[in-house]
């Protein structure tokens with residue numbers, strides 16, 4: 544990758560200064576032909592500071608990494624719906640909790656990224672390992688192929704797509720959405736990672752050879768949360784190795800491919816005495832990595848993952864306006880009936896009436912108080928900003944038509960711990 548990039552830098556480019564340089568980036572005259580969006584489920588942003596992730600860091604080093612990215616939702620369906628429809632939860636209206644015994648509404652009839660790219664002549668492939676992204680809910684809209692595969696075979700299956708669609712049509716344009724389950728519960732890191740993070744074998748005793756999140760949520764045994772966190776980081780490293788294989792498979796096309804790597808939401812790992820995701824809006828859950836490779840425009844310091852559709856279309860030279868853009872500031876998003884937002888990446892307001900949410904309304908200074916422990920007296924104008932934002936974006940209509948997930952999907956969701 545590095546050799547290729549050096550070869551492509553314009554000869555007119557000035558001599559590099561001896562001091563700190565921005566990450567090398569392609570100087571392109573034309574938009575990239577292809578696009579790959581990689582989502583690693585349940586990956587909180589700061590986990591990449593603690594785990595060794597050479598593939599993701601390498602991609603970020605050659606491209607760009609956002610200082611602060613927000614997930615469009617607090618669990619998979621609203622998060623990915625936001626990413627693929629380019630809108631906030633308030634905008635697309637899919638605003639439900641987990642565990643509804645397999646009955647959910649279909650996604651709203653908003654245009655989705657794959658549909659737009661398909662209309663532009665792209666081949667469109669989606670490989671996903673989280674059963675919630677089911678066809679029954681409408682996630683397949685616009686995809687030539689939308690298939691659930693496990694993390695273990697995702698790269699192998701993507702290689703087939705590269706051979707069948709990309710290599711067979713070198714003049715064509717191609718889109719792939721690749722969704723790893725990654726460190727989503729139940730976490731089962733490789734033996735190497737268990738050793739590295741000191742996660743003892745007895746935590747994995749049981750039929751699925753994984754630590755169940757339920758025990759960590761309840762904090763039911765001494766050390767279970769420490770073990771869970773170690774296993775979480777171990778799986779991230781295993782997933783990073785898969786990302787490395789994926790980028791290697793993509794290498795012949797990489798010079799002409801926009802790559803976005805992010806997550807659908809993070810995971811609380813004991814902060815505020817909570818483990819898991821799906822409801823709260825603390826940073827561990829809403830702050831996710833955001834890496835782009837081959838993008839011309841600089842990333843803003845803060846963005847929502849819901850801006851991905853706009854970013855992709857802008858970078859591919861496709862004229863299209865999406866509800867959430869890279870200029871949508873401050874980021875405001877409704878999640879599961881609550882609302883949280885930041886302004887300039889520093890002050891964040893949380894509306895959560897539950898006792899664990901700290902009361903009806905709290906504002907935090909994320910620079911001085913990254914763990915969101917000490918609510919401020921001054922709301923920094925965020926209460927009014929929320930009202931203004933809501934006035935400008937009427938809440939989407941209630942989705943009433945429920946569909947039953949297939950038995951196979953239902954079984955996988957049970958295994959993931961969603962339907963307990």
Ligand SMILES: [Zn+2]
Pocket residue numbers: 584585618619620622673727807808
């Ligand atoms: Zn998820």
